[in-house]
Amino acid sequence: MNKFRFLLLLLLISGSSLQLSAQWKGFSLGPYGEYAVPQGEFSENFNWGVGVGGNADIRLIKKLALTGSVGxxxxRGADRTDDAGNPYRxxxxxxxxxRAGLKYRLIPLLYVKLEAGSAKYSGNHYDGSAFILSPGVGLRVLGFDLQAKYEAWMKDGTKGFVGFKAGWNF
Incomplete structure (x- = not known):
């Protein structure tokens, strides 16, 4: 019975999203998944990263859109050894x-974007927030969105990574 309710809810959300898309031609939203490859000093302590979230776009003028996401x-922390040769993770x-920013379409399928925002650390070992700056380039075909970006989290140094994002926009 729970699978039936989940399927029904998914169909209702999809239907309302399609209806919303038909009413608001300049507005889209949808989920995304992300894979991150740490760079520089960040790669010394972390092997890889993954993420999920949702994003929205609001067209301002013909080629320019306001974009935002939360995720x-x-x-994953790296396996290291201390000066005495003891392993630790x-x-x-x-x-x-x-994040919030601007997206500019170069041609109908290709865009560049610049986002800024905040990354709130969670868990017991890290605290506070970092400032985010993230330039990128993407390809949007129908509702499918592929993006490559460099993202820098700035707090007590810079944690930078190359990110690859795939999403679907309704």
């Missing part, structure tokens, strides 16, 4: 990034 990112990093 959850997880970076760096604590995993978990964060909730909130």
């Amino acid at each position: 959850y990112m997880y970076f 760096v604590y995993d990093l978990k964060a909730v990034p909130i």
Whole structure:
């Protein structure tokens, strides 16, 4: 019975999203998944990252749109050894990034974007928030959105990574 309720809820959301899309031609929203490859000093302590979230776009003028997203990112801590040769593992990093920015379509399928925001660290081992700056390039075909970006989280140094994002926009 729970599977039936879930399927029914999914169909209702999809139907209302399609109806919303038909009413608001300049507005879209949808889920995304992300894979991150740490760069520089960040890669010394973390191997990889994954994330999920939701994003929205609001067209301002013909080629320019306001974009925003909220998600959850997880970076796996690396296995290290201290000066005495004892192995240890760096604590995993978990964060909730909130971004807003502008997206400019170069041609109908290709765009560039610049986002900024905040990543709120969660968990027992990291605290506070980092400032986010994230330029990127993407390809949007029908509702499918593929994006490559560099994202920098700035707090007590820079945690930078190359991210690959895939999503669907209704």
